[in-house]
Amino acid sequence: MSEEIAATPAKRELSNPGSPETKPTAKKQDTENKDVTGLELSTASDKQSTTANEEKPKFKREKQPPKPKKRKYKAKDVDETSPAGVLQFEIAEILEENQLTENDIANDISSILNSSEAYHNYHREVEHAEIIKLTSNGDGLALIANPVETQKKQIVIVPFAIKGDIVTIRVFKTHPNYVESDLLKIETGGPDRDNSLIRCEYFGKCSGCQYQQLTYDTQLLYKKQTIENAYKFLAPKLQIPEVLETIPSPKQFSYRTKLTPHFDISKRVPQVEQPMFGFGAKGKSNWRETRGGDKSIVDIEECIIGTQMVNIGMANERKRFETTWKNYKKSATILLRENTKVIKDLQTPVEQQLDPASTDSNDKISYIEETSGEDKLAKTCVTETRQIVTEYINGFTFEFCAGEFFQNNNSILPKVTEYVCSNLQIPRPEGTPLYLVDAYCGSGLFSITASKGVDKVVGVDVSKESIRFAKMNAERNNVKNAVFIDGKAEKIFNEIDTPNDLTSIIIDPSRKGCDLVFLNQLSAYKPAKIVYVSCNVHSQARDLQQFLLETENGHEYKIESLRGFDFFPQTHHVESVVVLSRV
Ligand SMILES: C[S@@+](CC[C@H](N)C(=O)[O-])C[C@H]1O[C@@H](n2cnc3c(N)ncnc32)[C@H](O)[C@@H]1O
Numbered sequence: 001m002s003e004e005i006a007a008t009p010a011k012r013e014l015s016n017p018g019s020p021e022t023k024p025t026a027k028k029q030d031t032e033n034k035d036v037t038g039l040e041l042s043t044a045s046d047k048q049s050t051t052a053n054e055e056k057p058k059f060k061r062e063k064q065p066p067k068p069k070k071r072k073y074k075a076k077d078v079d080e081t082s083p084a085g086v087l088q089f090e091i092a093e094i095l096e097e098n099q100l101t102e103n104d105i106a107n108d109i110s111s112i113l114n115s116s117e118a119y120h121n122y123h124r125e126v127e128h129a130e131i132i133k134l135t136s137n138g139d140g141l142a143l144i145a146n147p148v149e150t151q152k153k154q155i156v157i158v159p160f161a162i163k164g165d166i167v168t169i170r171v172f173k174t175h176p177n178y179v180e181s182d183l184l185k186i187e188t189g190g191p192d193r194d195n196s197l198i199r200c201e202y203f204g205k206c207s208g209c210q211y212q213q214l215t216y217d218t219q220l221l222y223k224k225q226t227i228e229n230a231y232k233f234l235a236p237k238l239q240i241p242e243v244l245e246t247i248p249s250p251k252q253f254s255y256r257t258k259l260t261p262h263f264d265i266s267k268r269v270p271q272v273e274q275p276m277f278g279f280g281a282k283g284k285s286n287w288r289e290t291r292g293g294d295k296s297i298v299d300i301e302e303c304i305i306g307t308q309m310v311n312i313g314m315a316n317e318r319k320r321f322e323t324t325w326k327n328y329k330k331s332a333t334i335l336l337r338e339n340t341k342v343i344k345d346l347q348t349p350v351e352q353q354l355d356p357a358s359t360d361s362n363d364k365i366s367y368i369e370e371t372s373g374e375d376k377l378a379k380t381c382v383t384e385t386r387q388i389v390t391e392y393i394n395g396f397t398f399e400f401c402a403g404e405f406f407q408n409n410n411s412i413l414p415k416v417t418e419y420v421c422s423n424l425q426i427p428r429p430e431g432t433p434l435y436l437v438d439a440y441c442g443s444g445l446f447s448i449t450a451s452k453g454v455d456k457v458v459g460v461d462v463s464k465e466s467i468r469f470a471k472m473n474a475e476r477n478n479v480k481n482a483v484f485i486d487g488k489a490e491k492i493f494n495e496i497d498t499p500n501d502l503t504s505i506i507i508d509p510s511r512k513g514c515d516l517v518f519l520n521q522l523s524a525y526k527p528a529k530i531v532y533v534s535c536n537v538h539s540q541a542r543d544l545q546q547f548l549l550e551t552e553n554g555h556e557y558k559i560e561s562l563r564g565f566d567f568f569p570q571t572h573h574v575e576s577v578v579v580l581s582r583v
Pocket of ligand 1: 510
């Protein structure tokens with residue numbers, strides 16, 4: 001299930017070969033004391049003595065100008081399920097649709113790296129670029145002319161642009177088969193664009209949101225397409241059913257219960273002014289007036305997808321930062337995690353019942369009072385990673401460490417947990433037991449919410465801390481039929497004693513997905529039903545193709561349904577839930 005949306009600082013450009021930063025420096029090696037023949041040269045003190053003796057040095061040192069070193073492009077290994085990996089599938093698709101070859105879009109990286117002129121030719125402004133596709137990462141893609149080899153083209157990534165936009169861009173970074181750009185101007189908006197929907201004054205600069213210019217229905221549609229594309233690219237051999245409608249989030253703004261603003265402090269250069277405090281900037285767009293400086297971090301006072309409480313916490317911490325920033329020696333990230341507490345004692349003032357949390361400038365804990373049914377609640381914003389926080393979901397209470405994984409959009413969790421529970425059911429004669437395995441169980445979200453409909457639940461997670469909380473959460477919610485094991489997910493198959501025909505399995509791994517060891521053992525165990533929840537639909541698609549086509553019993557399963565849940569409105573992220581049953 002979901003992980004953090006990484007608000008990454010903007011990447012640095014491929015630096016100009018002419019700039020001092022990248023000038024080839026002569027390698028400082030032992031040639032300082034040796035001549036080209038490898039013989040020792042006289043040192044300064046030697047020289048003095050030889051001068052005194054009026055003897056000529058045996059070898060005359062001839063200073064050779066340092067040989068300019070040819071810079072080479074080093075390709076990095078890319079995981080095919082990462083955004084950079086998926087981009088390669090998207091590029092291949094553009095090539096096919098436009099009858100182009102790899103060579104037609106290849107960039108001459110070597111000359112860009114070694115010639116200032118080539119660097120400047122490539123990194124230029126381009127007008128009238130038409131966005132022809134959207135990446136799964138929420139950026140636009142366009143085909144533009146290659147500035148040097150004019151018979152060739154370039155594929156360009158344009159952030160904040162959508163299909164049909166005609167734009168002016170500035171190309172600033174070159175890769176072997178694509179370039180990156182900043183969006184300078186939207187000349188004509190595409191059919192789905194409605195800029196009046198944009199609510200955040202940082203949209204277009206902050207890297208957090210990509211879809212504020214779209215109606216919510218269009219966002220949901222785009223996310224459905226992301227799932228379809230993921231299966232097309234990473235599971236091309238699978239026959240998949242039609243992807244169902246994406247389930248909307250009840251809250252489209254003010255839903256994130258956790259924010260992690262950061263600031264950069266250079267270790268080398270003394271910090272003379274207060275650093276920006278906010279989220280990573282996306283390039284240097286200027287297509288709309290936004291607030292925030294032209295730095296890698298956008299200074300942000302309010303994040304409109306964050307809850308009211310985490311935004312109050314952010315305001316407090318920003319204020320505090322005005323006086324404390326000089327104490328920091330390096331960059332840091334501030335944790336802001338919403339905490340909900342049921343106020344049991346209605347006679348004592350709320351302030352006296354609160355756990356430690358973010359305080360205002362008068363050193364008072366900031367909180368918001370709410371009611372839920374009969375209960376009086378107090379929300380605070382916790383900043384200590386080890387502090388325990390509480391969430392209430394569908395009548396269940398969950399505790400976990402503020403810095404540990406927990407879903408960030410609690411408004412959609414009742415829908416997801418109900419969907420997962422209902423899809424775990426196995427048709428069976430009445431009175432027959434049903435068992436559940438929750439692989440990658442975290443602090444027990446699915447184990448506990450699904451425990452009522454089954455006879456026994458076994459949860460497994462590699463994090464000892466999460467298992468500790470899963471056990472406590474089971475106890476707190478009076479769940480008596482759940483056991484939890486710490487270890488790698490595949491460990492469950494050594495311990496499991498429930499009959500496979502009556503056991504359903506939930507899989508909810510981190511972004512990288514499952515490993516082959518787990519998939520093989522899952523197949524060997526052959527559970528009656530599998531529900532695979534994922535925050536990275538690309539690794540999910542790869543895993544399912546592997547499981548269904550390459551493991552021992554994979555062919556005995558079919559994909560019953562496949563759909564997205566919108567955990568992160570306004571962004572490109574989508575949570576994908578697949579149900580597999582045995583045929
Ligand atoms: C996306 S979280 C899901 C947690 C939980 N299902 C929830 O929704 O709160 C993924 C979990 O997988 C765990 N994990 C990562 N690799 C694992 C592995 N190899 N075996 C078992 N658990 C693992 C992490 O500790 C994390 O708790």
